[in-house]
Amino acid sequence: MAITHAWQDVVHDMRDEVRDLATITHLDAARRAWLGLWLACAALPLVFGLDKFAGVMTDTWERYLTTGVNDVVPGTAADAMLWAGAIEIILAALVFAVPRIGGDLFGLWMVLVAINLFALGGVHELAVGALAIAIMAFAMAHMSKAYHHHGEEGIAPPA
Numbered sequence: 294m295a296i297t298h299a300w301q302d303v304v305h306d307m308r309d310e311v312r313d314l315a316t317i318t319h320l321d322a323a324r325r326a327w328l329g330l331w332l333a334c335a336a337l338p339l340v341f342g343l344d345k346f347a348g349v350m351t352d353t354w355e356r357y358l359t360t361g362v363n364d365v366v367p368g369t370a371a372d373a374m375l376w377a378g379a380i381e382i383i384l385a386a387l388v389f390a391v392p393r394i395g396g397d398l399f400g401l402w403m404v405l406v407a408i409n410l411f412a413l414g415g416v417h418e419l420a421v422g423a424l425a426i427a428i429m430a431f432a433m434a435h436m437s438k439a440y441h442h443h444g445e446e447g448i449a450p451p452a
Contacts, residue, residue: 327440330433331392337426338399339385345378357419359412388430392441396434403427 320328344350354377355370366373384402387395403426410420 323436324440327433327436330429330436331388331441334392334396334399334430334433335385335389337385338381338388338402342378342381342383342385345374345381357410357413357416359409361412362409388433392437393434396430396437400427400430400434403430 345354348354354374358370358373363370363373366376380402384395384399388399389395403423407420407423407427410416410423
C-alpha cells in the first residue's frame with residue numbers, strides 16, 4: 294500500500310513537472326532554471342548509459358577506464374563499461390523521479406568519473422567537464438528542495 298501511494302506521488306509530481314515544461318515561458322526564471330538543470334541531469338546519464346550499450350558516440354568506452362579501476366572491477370574493461378552504463382541509466386531514472394537524491398548520486402558518480410579521467414591522463418578536459426556536470430547535478434539536487442513540486446521533504450514550490 295505504501296509503495297503504491299509513493300508511486301502515485303511520483304507520477305503526480307512528474308505530471309506537474311511536464312505541465313510546467315509545456316508552459317515554461319509563463320514560469321519565473323528560477324523555476325525555469327531548475328527545470329533545465331533537472332532535464333539535463335536526467336538526460337545526460339541516460340544518454341551516457343545507453344551509449345555504453347549502443348556505441349554511437351564512441352565504440353571504445355573502455356579507453357576511458359584506468360587500469361587501476363579495471364584491475365578492481367571483475368571481468369573485462371568492456372564488462373565494466375556495461376555495468377557503468379547500467380548504473381547511469383538507473384541514475385537517470387532516480388534524477389527524474391526523486392531529483393534531490395538522484396541529483397546527489399549523479400553528482401557523486403561524476404566526481405568518480407572525473408577522478409578516473411584525471412588518473413588516466415591525457416583527457417584532463419573531459420575530467421574538468423565531468424566535474425562541471427557534478428557541480429550542476431549537486432546544484433539541481435539542492436534546488437529541488439524548493440522547485441520540485443513536492444520534493445522529498447514535502448516543501449512546496451515558491452509562489
